[in-house]
Amino acid sequence: MLAIKTLRDKLEQVKSALATRQSDISFTQWIAADQKQRRLKQTIETLKFKRNRASEEIPKRKRAKEPLDALLKEMKTVSEEISRYEAELKRIEAENADFLLNLPNVPHVSVPVGKDETENQEIRRWGEKPVFSKAPLSHWVIGETLGILDFERGAKMSGSRFVLYRGLGAKLERALINFMLDLHTTAHGYTEILPPFIVNRSSMTGTGQLPKFEDDLFRLKDSDCFLIPTGEVPLTSIHADEILAESDLPLNYTAHTPCFRREAGSYGQDTRGLIRQHQFNKVELVKFTSPTDSYDHLEQLLAHAETVLQKLGLHYRVVSLCTGDLGFHAAKTYDIEVWVPSQEKYREISSCSNVEDFQARRAKIRYRTADGKIEHPHTLNGSGLAVGRTVVALLENYQQPDGSVVIPEALRSYMGGLEKIS
RNA sequence: GGAGAGGUGGCUGAGCGGUCGAAAGCGGCGGUCUUGAAAACCGUUGAACUGAAAGGUUCCCAGGGUUCGAAUCCCUGCCUCUCCGCCA
Secondary structure, three states, rough: OOOOOHHOHHHHHHHHHHHHHHHHHHHOOOOOHHHHHHHHHHHHHHHHHHHHHHHHHHHHHHHOOOOOHHHHHHHHHHHHHHHHHHHHHHHHHHHHHHHOOOOOOOOOOOOOOOHHHOOOOEEEOOOOOOOOOOOOOHHHHHHHOOEEEEEHHHHHHHHHOOOEEEHHHHHHHHHHHHHHHHHHHEEEEEEEOOOOEEEEEHHHHHHHOOOOOHHHHOOOOOOEEEOOOOOOOHHHHOOEEEEEHHOOEEEEEEEEEEEEOOOOOOOOOOOOOOOOOOOOEEEEEEEOOOOHHHHHHHHHHHHHHHHHHHOOOEEEEEEEEEEHHOOOOOOOOEEEEEEHHHHOEEEEEEEEEEEEOOHHHHHOOEEOOOOOOOOOEEEEEEEEEEEEHHHHHHHHHHHHOOOOOOOHHHHHHOOOOOOOOO
């Protein structure tokens, strides 16, 4: 959510910044409604002032046994007026709040301007593409042949885009989760959290998933609660409605959570394999930082996610998303894309964003500065990493001519010393 | 699932329908005292909106209602706790 003050004072700047996102938002209606809202509020406050003064007067007169019928009558009218105006104000406020909640974040100045993903900017590459003697197999062929991934039975019990891991496949997923969590908690200084995987509407709204993206979420039938689409939601909600101390910052949290996504509107995309599932595991990184150094922290967060791939020896590139490809709540985003040999493509395996104060404002996350001022911290989040997609990369990049898959050195202690899956 | 209790400021916890943004204690901050610290004592200490400021309005879980006036009364919802039942 953007600050109303910013909208009122710097509307033209906001407009042109948002235009780079390819959003066509009209502000004319909002401007009128905002003015109406302020006028109404003034009227109501004047009336309430009158009522409050009368409330002081009435008991005095009562004690003095002075007549007050006329005053009571007058105040009854005033109260009726107030409730009439308030009903109107409530309606307008709800409209305006809805407008604000649906406005995307303003891109940071360093974000490349562009219309869609074709104009994202490559920042760097790490490692080399592996060389194969014959055409590399897709991870689902490898996984099914090795008996570690079972898409058929996943679909049988749950539907398409669900998978069953078996034996060493399940163990590999678990090994990756532990490997990532250990790395982030020991080497990178994050506090491990095990949050709820079901959250209420307020947590979803605070983090920016709602009201705009309800169709992408799984909602529980009788409770207005949702399955989390990412660990970012519970981790960022940890400090909702709180006022932190400046000395608390930065706060660094990590968590492994399953993520649940409806994937509405992605029919026909990545229908086979692990790339796009309704349920997948992810290790998430979330930071709360001071606004002054949040962009340094974004680089750090990105480096922390990259470290996972480096330790696993997986070739990847880092891309800075252009304005047109930026997610709703992000001011700046780096995607890490891992090499997927069977597709001869880089595929997103992590997305690291600085949300600035967009979520903090929605979720009422604040901190008190040394001189007592109340400010919104910046929130950052990134995948460190998407676990299912890491399995994709491992199976494909480490596949051997004999059909086996070598386990990278860094992971072996988590696999009971196993060197390859065959 | 059944029965009951309750949701008040950073925390604990008072609060008669009007003088309550709200007692008191703790904690925090500043000070006195002290070589220093502790203790003691004194002072101070919520948030949002609005306004140049003075000030004004709002907030005692949320939403409705009663009333000239609600933290206080009524209704609904949410949440927490206790006991019983069930259960990993």
